[in-house]
Amino acid sequence: MGEDVLDGRYRLVRLIGRGGMGAVHEAVDTALDRRVAVKRLLSAGGPDAGATALTRFRREAQALARISHPGVVHVYDSGVHEGAPYIVMELLDGVGLAELVASREPLRPPVAAAIALEMLQALTAAHAAGVLHRDVKPTNVTVTRAGRVVLQDFGLARLAEEPAITQAGALLGTPQYMAPELIRGELPGPGADLYGLGTCLYLMLTGTPPLGTAAVDVGALVELATGPGVPRLAGRAGSDVPEDLAGLVDALCRQDPGERPVGSRVEATLASFAAHGMDELRELIAGSVREQAVEFVYSPPAQDSSAPELLDWAAIPQTEPAARDVHRPLTLSDGTRQLLLSSMTADNARSRQREAVNLVLRGDIQEAVRMLTAVAQVCASALGPDHPTTLTSQYWQAVCLARLGAGAEALELFSRVNAATEQRRGRDRD
Incomplete structure (x- = not known):
C-alpha cells in the first residue's frame, strides 16, 4: 500500500x-x-x-x-x-446502494422508502444551503453499518447563486439517472435532484435501471431519457409496489420539472411507507458486510500466478459441509481486491498488520478485514503460509468474521490457524 x-x-x-x-x-x-x-x-x-x-x-x-x-x-x-x-x-463504512440493490434486488417497499426518505432529507438540507447535487444516482449513495444513508460525490454540484460550469461537447453526469433538463443543458433547479431520487427509488423497487438494461450506448440512453422517459410504474401488472408509492416514482420522474412534486409532499408519502424500514435496512447491511468479509477471506485475489493460496481449504478435513458454503457472498470486483495488493510488500506488511489490529480494537471491522487479507496474502507468499506473521493475520481475520456474525466461517478459520500452529510447534520440537 x-x-x-x-x-x-x-x-x-x-x-x-x-x-x-x-x-x-x-x-x-x-x-x-x-x-x-x-x-x-x-x-x-x-x-x-x-x-x-x-x-x-x-x-x-x-x-x-x-x-x-x-x-x-x-x-x-x-x-x-x-x-x-x-x-x-x-471514510464511510457499510455498503453502496448500487451494491445493495444488486445483491438483494428488488428491495422491499418499506426499505426502499426508508432509504429514499433519508436521501430526500439530505437533499433538502443541501438545497437549503444553496447547493444542487445534480448527480444523484445509486453509486453516489452509501448506507453505513449503523443504517445512516449518506450522499456523496458532489463533484457536479453547483452553488445556486453562482453561474453554471459548462464544457463544450461534454455530458456531465449519468444519463440513466440524469434529469432531462440537465441533459438538454438547461439551468437546473431542485427538481433535477428530485428526479434523481425518483430514478433511484425506481431501481430499488424494481431491481432494474430506470431506462432498462438493453441500452448501453450513451446516445441511446440520452434519447430514452429525453424522449419516452422512465416507464410508468403505477398500474404495472404483477407489481408488488403499492400504488401510492409507484405513483410517487412516476411523478418524480416526469419530464417537466415543473410537474414534479415538491419536497414536502414527497416526504409525507415516503414516511407513510417507511415504518420499520430502517430496522430491516440495518439487518440487510449487516448481512451484506458479513458476506463481503467472508468473500474477502475465503476468496482473496492472487497476488501473482506463482503466489501460494492463502488457505488451502481442500486440505482441511471436514466433518460437516464446508462453512464457506453457508453464505453466497457479494462478489467484490477483481480490481477492488487487486488495489489492496498493488503496493503491499513484506517490509510494510507487519506495520500494516499492527494498524489492522488497532482497527479491530476500535471497531472498524470492515476496513480491518480488507487490510488483514492483503497482509496475510503477502506474508504467505513472502514468508510462508505457516509463518507466525501469516498465522497472526489469519487469526485476526477470524476475529473479524466472528464480530460480524459469520460464526461458522470464523470457527473454521480459527481451527485452521490452530492446526497450522500445532504443526509448526511439532516441527520445532523435532
Missing part, C-alpha cells in the same frame, strides 16, 4: 475509486490518528480543461462545507499538495 503523505499529515493507504474528475484514497490522518477519505484532482488534458476541473473541484469542497447534515458526507479539510488540490472527508 502506498506511502505517499500529503502535506506531511495524510498518509495514503489504498485507492478506493477513480472517476472523471478525481481519485479517492483511504488515508490515515496522522495528526488525529483516524481513517479518512482523500479526494485528489486528477491531471486534466489542457489548460482550459484543467481550469474547469479545478473550479469544479473547489466548488465541491465549498458545497460540502456549506451543508451540515448526517445524510451528507462530512468534509474535514482541504488543501493543495504539489500543485494538486485535495479534499479530506469522512
